[in-house]
Amino acid sequence: MLLIVGLGNPGREYEKTRHNAGFMLVDLLAREAGIKLDKKGKGVWGKGRIAGVEVVLLKPQTFMNLSGEAVSEVRAFYKILAGSMIVVYDDCDLPVGKLRIRKDGGSGGHRGVNSIITILGSRDFPRIRLGVGRPPHGDTANYVLSPFTKDEQPALEEMLCRGKESVEVLITGGIDQAMNAFNS
Secondary structure, three states, X not given: OEEEEEOOOOOHHHOOEHHHHHHHHHHHHHHHHOXXXXXXXXXXXXXXXXXXXXXXXXXXXXXXXXXXXXXXXXXXXXXXXXXXXXXXXXXXXXOOOOEEEEOOXXXXXXXXXXXXXXXXXXXXOOEEEEEXXXXXXXXXXXXXXXXXXXXXXXXXXXXXXXXXXXXXXXHHHOHXXXXXXXXX
């Protein structure tokens, strides 16, 4: 079984913000695969199949900085190993619409990823970074809590579609094949 975690913040006020790009991709995966997501414990999650593989989709409801708590809860419930998890999240170091897949690594300053690494005690899990861009000026924290602009919507939609495809390739062909196909 594979756990796919999309990072974001709960609540309507954050729903369409850059920081919720991970939630957006999990919602797309759930819609396309017909997986019903329900609030349980510290997350919104559901079980189903993607590309023939049994998966659990998770959107932590603990706010970004405590994402690891929800991940830990679902991993314990299903006895999922860290290597059987994909984490999807926003990344300011990538332009809007660009995505990058990594095998493992540090948090890159992302507090949600840092929370997961801290609670798991491991950095060894694949991740899909979704580009949300950097503010031209001002505070990055406020920027990631702002919605995508109307002009950015086409790039966002394309990135989410490619993100869905990248998850499917990662599941069926492995991390190296996914990185070769989507990191160019």
